[in-house]
Amino acid sequence: MNNSLNILIYILFILAINRMSATRTAYKGNILAIIGMSIALIWGLINLKSEYQIYAAISILLGGTVGIIGSRRTTISQLPQMVALLNGFGGLASGLIGISETINIPYLNFLQIFIIFTGCLTFSGSVAGFFKLSGLIKINDTETIRSTSIIILLLSIISSFYAHNGETEYIIGFALLSALLGFCFILPIGGADMPIIISILNSLSGWCTTLVGLSLQNNLLIIVGTLIGASGSILTYIMTKAMNRHLLKVLFTPITTNQSSNYQHTEQDIHKGTPQDAAFLMENAHKVIIVPGFGMAASGAQQELSNMANILIKKYKVDVKFGIHPVAGRMPGHMNVLLAEADISPELIFGINEINPEFKTADVVYVIGANDTINPLAKTQKDSTIYQMPILEVEQTKRILIVKRSLAPGYAGLDNPLFYEKKTLMLLGDGKKITKEIVTQLENDSN
Amino acid sequence: MNNSLNILIYILFILAINRMSATRTAYKGNILAIIGMSIALIWGLINLKSEYQIYAAISILLGGTVGIIGSRRTTISQLPQMVALLNGFGGLASGLIGISETINIPYLNFLQIFIIFTGCLTFSGSVAGFFKLSGLIKINDTETIRSTSIIILLLSIISSFYAHNGETEYIIGFALLSALLGFCFILPIGGADMPIIISILNSLSGWCTTLVGLSLQNNLLIIVGTLIGASGSILTYIMTKAMNRHLLKVLFTPITTNQSSNYQHTEQDIHKGTPQDAAFLMENAHKVIIVPGFGMAASGAQQELSNMANILIKKYKVDVKFGIHPVAGRMPGHMNVLLAEADISPELIFGINEINPEFKTADVVYVIGANDTINPLAKTQKDSTIYQMPILEVEQTKRILIVKRSLAPGYAGLDNPLFYEKKTLMLLGDGKKITKEIVTQLENDSN
Amino acid sequence: MEIYLIDILILSGFIGYFAIWNVTPLLHSPLMSVTNAISGIVILGALENLNFSSTPITTILLLIAIFFASVNIFGGFHVSARMLKMFKNKDKTNE
Amino acid sequence: MEIYLIDILILSGFIGYFAIWNVTPLLHSPLMSVTNAISGIVILGALENLNFSSTPITTILLLIAIFFASVNIFGGFHVSARMLKMFKNKDKTNE
Numbered sequence A, B: 001m002n003n004s005l006n007i008l009i010y011i012l013f014i015l016a017i018n019r020m021s022a023t024r025t026a027y028k029g030n031i032l033a034i035i036g037m038s039i040a041l042i043w044g045l046i047n048l049k050s051e052y053q054i055y056a057a058i059s060i061l062l063g064g065t066v067g068i069i070g071s072r073r074t075t076i077s078q079l080p081q082m083v084a085l086l087n088g089f090g091g092l093a094s095g096l097i098g099i100s101e102t103i104n105i106p107y108l109n110f111l112q113i114f115i116i117f118t119g120c121l122t123f124s125g126s127v128a129g130f131f132k133l134s135g136l137i138k139i140n141d142t143e144t145i146r147s148t149s150i151i152i153l154l155l156s157i158i159s160s161f162y163a164h165n166g167e168t169e170y171i172i173g174f175a176l177l178s179a180l181l182g183f184c185f186i187l188p189i190g191g192a193d194m195p196i197i198i199s200i201l202n203s204l205s206g207w208c209t210t211l212v213g214l215s216l217q218n219n220l221l222i223i224v225g226t227l228i229g230a231s232g233s234i235l236t237y238i239m240t241k242a243m244n245r246h247l248l249k250v251l252f253t254p255i256t257t258n259q260s261s262n263y264q265h266t267e268q269d270i271h272k273g274t275p276q277d278a279a280f281l282m283e284n285a286h287k288v289i290i291v292p293g294f295g296m297a298a299s300g301a302q303q304e305l306s307n308m309a310n311i312l313i314k315k316y317k318v319d320v321k322f323g324i325h326p327v328a329g330r331m332p333g334h335m336n337v338l339l340a341e342a343d344i345s346p347e348l349i350f351g352i353n354e355i356n357p358e359f360k361t362a363d364v365v366y367v368i369g370a371n372d373t374i375n376p377l378a379k380t381q382k383d384s385t386i387y388q389m390p391i392l393e394v395e396q397t398k399r400i401l402i403v404k405r406s407l408a409p410g411y412a413g414l415d416n417p418l419f420y421e422k423k424t425l426m427l428l429g430d431g432k433k434i435t436k437e438i439v440t441q442l443e444n445d446s447n
Numbered sequence C, D: 001m002e003i004y005l006i007d008i009l010i011l012s013g014f015i016g017y018f019a020i021w022n023v024t025p026l027l028h029s030p031l032m033s034v035t036n037a038i039s040g041i042v043i044l045g046a047l048e049n050l051n052f053s054s055t056p057i058t059t060i061l062l063l064i065a066i067f068f069a070s071v072n073i074f075g076g077f078h079v080s081a082r083m084l085k086m087f088k089n090k091d092k093t094n095e
Ligand SMILES: NC(=O)c1ccc[n+]([C@@H]2O[C@H](COP(=O)([O-])OP(=O)(O)OC[C@H]3O[C@@H](n4cnc5c(N)ncnc54)[C@H](OP(=O)(O)O)[C@@H]3O)[C@@H](O)[C@H]2O)c1
Pocket: A191, A192, A193, A194, A195, A292, A293, A294, A295, A296, A298, A299, A326, A327, A328, A329, A330, A331, A332, A333, A334, A368, A369, A370, A371, A372, A373, A374, A386, A403, A404, A405, A406, A407, A408, A409, A410, A411, A412, A429, A430, A431, A432
C-alpha cells in the first residue's frame, strides 16, 4: 500500500513536470502536482503515531497558511524573490531533518553531514538571494566577502570532522557555519545573475531531498529529489547559455559596480521628449516594436501597454510587435507572464532571435523600463557583467523612445550609451504614467 | 565492475535513442548505440567460461556476417521488410533463451512461460510481416484465418498449463503453438497497417528483453528492454494517430479486398498523356507540387525526380514543392529517406498539414507512384481500410499528372476515382523511366 | 539493492533531463516554482522521523521542519498557480 | 528489492516515453531500426546462461539464440546506418 502510493505520487509529479513544457498544459500540471502532494500529506499524517498527528497537522496548517498568505501578499513583480525564499524554506526543512536525525546518535555518517550542509547552505543562500532580489542589500566590497567565505568554508570543513562525533554543540556549530557560508557565497554574486543562482539553489533543494531519501531509504524522496536536482541543473545550464555566461564566472567573478564611472552624463546630454511627442511618432509609423524590461514590471504598466498596442493597431493600422529578451525583468519569462496577464495576444510577442532582424525595418521602438537588455556595451565593455550577453538590437531602429524615471543604470549597474544618441527621445517618468498619457493622446488624436 | 559497465551501456543506449530525435544527430546516435553494444558483446564474451568462448564468438561472427550481408543485399525499398525480419530474430533469440532455461527444470515459473510465448510470437509475427511486406503472401480469406487463430490461442493457453510441468515435449509444443499464433494473427491484418504492426512487434521484442532480464535478475536487460518496450508502444500510438486508425481496428477488422468491385474501369475511361505533355504542362506552370508514393521507391525514381525539380526551378523558374504523406511508401519516413538520398533540399519538402492548403493554388501536381495517400475515397468509403485517413488533397489542383504502370489499385486494394477525372492525365509506365523522359524533354525545350 | 539504487538515481536524473529539456524559456519561472514546491515532499521525511522521535528537542526540530516545508509547499503551489493562471486565461481567449 | 524493481520498470518506461515523444515522423523508421538492434542486447542473457548450461541441448539452443541475436544486432545497426547516412549527407550539403 505504502509503496503503491509512493509510486502513484512520483508518477503524478513526473506527469506534472512534463505538462510544464507547454503553456496550454502547464496549469493542469500544477494541479497534478498538488494532487500528488495532497496524497502524500494525508498519507504521511495517517501513518503518524496518533500522539503526534495533531501537532503535525497544526504545523502543516500554520505553515500552509503562512505560505498562502505570503504568496497572496506578493505582487507579481515580487514573485522572483518569493520563489527564492520558498526554496530556502525547503532547504531549511531538510537541514532540520538532518540535525534532528543526528541528535542522540553516537556517530554521524557522511549522508547526515551532507544533509545538514546542503540544507543549511540552500536556506541561507536563498535568503541572501531574496534580499538581493528585493533590493534590501547592495554589496560593493565583494572581495572581502569572498575571502571571508573561503575562511568559512575551511572552518565548516574542519567543524564537520568534529560534528562527525555526534556532539550536539558541534553539529549546531557546523550547521551555522554552513548557513553562513551559503549567505556569504551568494551575497557577492552579480545581481544580473540571480536567476541562475535561484535555479542552482532550486536544484540543491532537490538534492537535499534525495539525500534525506537515501538516509531514510525512501524511494519516493530519492526519485523526486533526483528528478528536481537534475532538472534544476539543466535549467541552470540552459540559462547560463541564454545569458551567455559561464557558470564558473557567475559564481566567482566579482562585480565591479563602478565600471560605468568613466561614463558620466547629465540630463543635459539627452533629448527629452513628452508623451505627446511619443504618440505623434508612433501613430505616424508603419511599424513599432515595443521592448519592455524590468521597469514595466516595477510600474505595472502592462495593461496600459496593451491598450496602447490595441489603439495603434486598430485605430492607426500600425504593425505592432513586442520584443522580449530572455532575461528581461528579474526572472526568466517575467515579461511573458505580465504581458499574458494584460491579455496581449501571443502572436504579437517575439523572442530575441525572431525580433532582432526586425529592428532595422521598424520606424519606432518603444523601450519601457528596459536597460541592460538593450545596452550596446554588452558587445564592447569587456569588464561588465553583461559582456557578450546577446542584446535586443534596438539601436538599429530609426527612432528610439526610452521610458524610465532617471538616467540611473539598470540591474548590472552599467550606464547606457543609447540614452545619449541623437535619435533617442527620453521620456523620463514612471512607466505606467507615461504610457497612460500616450494612450490618452492617441485616443484624442485623429487618424 | 560488471555493474558499472551495465550502467555505462544503458546510458549509452539512452543517449543514442535521444539523439534519434533530430536528423542532425541521429547518425551519431546510432554510433553511440553501436559502441554500447560492442562493450556489451566484448564483456559478455570475456565473462564466459573459456570452453564456450570460441563457440559463442563463432556464433556472433556468423550471425553478424549474415546480418550485414543481408542488410547490404537489401535495396532501399526493401528496408521495411528487412527491419521486420531482424525484429523477429531478436524475438526468436529471447524465445530460445526461454526454452533453454526450462530444460532440466522440474517446474516453469510464469516468467519463463511468458518469455517463450512472447518470443515465439514476436518471431513468427515478424516473419508474417516480412512476407506480407515483400508481397510474397496475399491473403483473401481473412475470416478463416482469424477463427483459426482463436482456436490456436485457446490451444496455446491450455498447453501452457502442461508446459508448466517442465516436460520438454510440452514446452516445444507450446513454443510452436505460440509461433503459429503469431503468424496467424498477423497474416490477416491489412497491408496498409503493416508499419503499425512492425512497431508493435518492435515493442514486443523490447518486452521480451525485459522478461529475460527479470528472469536473470539483470538490471541492464530490464532497463533497456522496458525502454524499448515503452518507446515502441508510444511509437505505435503516434502512428495510429497519424493514420487515423484505432489500434483495435487495426488488429481485429478483417480486410475486405473486394471493396472496389463496384468500381470497375478500363483504360478507355482515362485520359492518357505522354511525358512530352507532362513537360509542357509543368514548364508553363507557376507552381508545381510533386507527390511521391511507394511507386517512386519501387522504381527508384528519386534521382530523376531531383533532376526534374532542379530543371524546373532553375531553368523555368517554377515554384516546386514536395508534399509527403506521413504513410507514403511502406514505412514511416520512407519518402524522406529516399528524397534525402537524392539530395533534394529539405526546404522543398513539406508534410501533409503544410502542403494541403497549397494544392488549391498550384497549377500542376505531379503524382508519382502514390495512390492510397491521394485517394479521395478515404473520405467517403466507410468500409475501406483507409477510411478517414487524412489524404493529400491533390484533387484541388487544376491539372493532375499521375505516373503509374497500370490502373491497378494501391496497397489498400482500393480503386482511385482520381484516375478518371477530366483534369487528370495518366502517364502509364515505370516511374523512373517516365520521369527520365520528362527530364530529357525539359532539357531540350527552350524556356 | 545497492545496485538498483544507483540505477534509480541515474534513471530519475534522465527523466529530469528529458522533462526539462523542451520547456520554453517563457515557462522557466513557473517550472522552477513548481519543482520547488514539489521538493517540499521532503516533509514526508520529517513525518516519518517523527514516529521515532525520542526527545522533545528532536520533536520540536521536526515540527519546525514540517512547518517550513509546508510554507514551501503551499506557498510554492500558490505562487505557481498565480503565474500559470495568466497563461491559461490567455490561452482561452485565443481559442 | 522488489520495491526498487517496479520503480526501475516505471522509470525506464518514462524514459522511453520521453525519448520518443519528440521524434519527427520522418525518423520513425530509423528509430525503430535502432531500437530493434538495441533489443538484441538480450544476447547477454544467452551468454550468461551459457555458463550454466548443463546439457548439449541447452548449449546448442543458446548458441542458436546467440546467432540470431547477432543477426539482429549487426543487421539492425547496419540497416540503421544506411538509412541515417542519407540524412547525414543531406545535412552537410546544407550547412
Ligand atoms: N530575467 C531574469 O531572469 C533576470 C533575473 C535577475 C536579473 N536579471 C537581470 O536584470 C536585467 C534585466 O534587464 P532589463 O532591461 O529588463 O532591466 P534593467 O536593466 O534592470 O533596467 C530596468 C530599468 O527600468 C527602470 N525602471 C525602474 N522602475 C521603473 C518605473 N517605475 N518606471 C519606469 N522605469 C522604471 C530603471 O531605470 P530608472 O531607475 O531610471 O527608472 C532601470 O534602468 C539584466 O541585467 C538581467 O541579467 C534578469
